[in-house]
Amino acid sequence: MPLKAFRGPKVWLWRWRRNPLKRRADTMEAWVLLGAWLLTLLAGVLAGLAAARSVEDGLARERVEWHPVVAHVMDKAPGSAAPKSGSSSSSESSDSSDGERVWARVGWTVADGSAHTGQARVPAGSKAGTPVTVWTDLQGHLVTRPATASEARLRSALIGGLVGLSAAAVPFVAGLVARGRLERRRMDRWDAEWARLGPQWGRMTG
Numbered sequence: 016m017p018l019k020a021f022r023g024p025k026v027w028l029w030r031w032r033r034n035p036l037k038r039r040a041d042t043m044e045a046w047v048l049l050g051a052w053l054l055t056l057l058a059g060v061l062a063g064l065a066a067a068r069s070v071e072d073g074l075a076r077e078r079v080e081w082h083p084v085v086a087h088v089m090d091k092a093p094g095s096a097a098p099k100s101g102s103s104s105s106s107e108s109s110d111s112s113d114g115e116r117v118w119a120r121v122g123w124t125v126a127d128g129s130a131h132t133g134q135a136r137v138p139a140g141s142k143a144g145t146p147v148t149v150w151t152d153l154q155g156h157l158v159t160r161p162a163t164a165s166e167a168r169l170r171s172a173l174i175g176g177l178v179g180l181s182a183a184a185v186p187f188v189a190g191l192v193a194r195g196r197l198e199r200r201r202m203d204r205w206d207a208e209w210a211r212l213g214p215q216w217g218r219m220t221g
Contacts, residue, residue: 043197044194044197044198044201047190047193047194047197048190048194050190051186051187051189051190051191051193051194052190054186054190055183055186055187055190056183058182058183058185058186059179059180059182059183060179061182062178062179062181062182062183063175063176063178063179063180063182064175064179065178066171066174066175066178066179067171067172067174067175067178068171068175070167070170070171070174070175071167071168071171074161074162074166074167074170074171075164075167077158077161077162078161078162078163078164078167080152080153081150081151081152081158081161082150082151083148083149083150083151084123084124084125084148084149084150084151085123085146085147085148085149086121086122086123086135086146086147086148086149087121087122087123087143087144087145087146087147088119088120088121088137088141088142088143088144088145088147089119089120089121089122089132089143090119090120090143091140091141091142091143092117092119092137092138092139092140092141092142092145093117093119093139093140094115094117094139094140095139095140114138114139115138115139116136116137116138116139117136117137117138117139118134118135118136118137119134119135119136119137119141120132120133120134121133121134121135121137121147121149123149123151123155125151125155129155131151131155131156131157133149133156133157134157135147135149135157
């Protein structure tokens with residue numbers, strides 16, 4: 016009967032213990048597992064930290080280079096304007112409105128005096144000429160509002176964690192595959208020796 020049927024309960028760290036029955040393959044498997052775990056840890060930590068730092072640096076650069084400018088709606092925006100409250104100016108009302116926002120064509124002027132146009136979200140029903148605040152990059156192109164410092168930390172942590180897990184999965188899976196092959200090889204050798212020595216053991220105990 017194959018020795019696979021006689022496998023007992025799993026004993027942790029048995030490959031590192033002194034045992035006259037331990038073979039070279041057992042020691043090799045122990046080192047393979049140790050190397051796989053170390054690579055998994057290092058790959059996950061280093062890749063995660065690098066990705067988080069890269070994302071946070073990029074978002075910090077956006078906060079420095081991107082800036083708000085006042086643009087003006089060029090055509091009447093679709094929809095109905097939300098009712099205004101208080102005596103705030105049109106610029107404050109259009110920028111702080113909590114109502115529906117729609118896409119509309121807006122125009123703005125950059126520092127060098129050149130005019131730009133683009134699509135931006137504005138309060139529904141905004142009239143032509145209504146001022147709205149948009150964000151632009153160094154070239155004057157429309158961009159989204161840059162992430163705040165707290166948002167950047169959260170985003171970099173999430174992305175760093177995902178990248179770290181993905182990087183750690185490679186050596187982890189490779190270690191599992193190598194361990195499975197070594198396990199099958201060891202058990203096959205045990206089965207072969209049992210098939211050779213089993214009958215002799217039966218005669219000695221008979």
